[in-house]
Amino acid sequence: MPQTKDAAHAPIALRDACIVAAREAIAEHGIEQLSLRDVARRLGVSHQAPYKHYPSRDHLLAEVMRRCFEGFAAHLDARGQFDDPGDDLSALGRQYLDYAHRHPLEYRLMFSTPWPASAAHPDLVRDAAHAFDILRQVLRRVHGDTPQQQALVDLDALYIWSSMHGLAGVMTGNCIGQLDLAPGVLEQAMRHVMSRIGSGMAAP
Missing domain, CATH: 1.10.10 (Arc Repressor Mutant, subunit A)
Structure with missing residues (x-):
């Protein structure tokens, strides 16, 4: 110790x-x-x-997971700032995938581990929500920060979050190396997904 x-x-x-x-x-x-x-x-x-x-093993696990979310949010915040919200959104996507690649254990703890049921964990809830709010903040720059736009911000946040989570899972999984992908596909994957997200958000 x-x-x-x-x-x-x-x-x-x-x-x-x-x-x-x-x-x-x-x-x-x-x-x-x-x-x-x-x-x-x-x-x-x-x-x-x-x-x-x-007080219990669950309390310890809740604090471990909280610190994972805290580090994850700090990593997202370290992306730098961009005047254009679209550029900022792309940078956020890159940071998301970079964290999943660099910290696979922490990433699994955050997104593939059931929260401990018997431990009170308001701090865990706070830090997990903060990581999601970073994405919301960028989307408010895209859609506006009015109460009327809040539902659209949340819907797009869930859409983007699930897309990046799926891509992170594919890119870090064992199957990806066995797919016989065309040359350069993996290097283009993140940009392609972000481009598709941008097109989807721009559609009526």
Whole structure:
């Protein structure tokens, strides 16, 4: 477990160390095998120590997932800013796929893992919604930021999100290398999907 010179900071170090150990456990053995006992063993602390910060395994998992969404949103925000909302939307798509490629474990935790049912997780809800709101913000620049346009913003957000999620799943899956695709298709896939999304949004 990471140590600090100031004893007052030790609880914070343990809280964060539990997250690191939990991610390692999930990466090695899958989410089904995650337990506070295993986390304690990995950190070399008593079996009861993690319970000071996480009342249950579900509370720990909820915090792991929350931090994944937090990092995901930060990655989306790091795309840079563009005056043209269409360019901004394309940049957002590139960042989405880049995150899925660079962080496959975190991506699976966010989008392929049922949320822990027995843990109260308002912070997880907040950070997951924030990642989705980044897309909404760009679409408000496209459609306008009036109450009348909110339904269209949400519909297009779901349309784009599901399209990028599907593409990310295909691009990171085992099947993609067995499809005998024409040369250059994979390199063009993201631009092609974003172009189709743009055409779909422009249609009456």
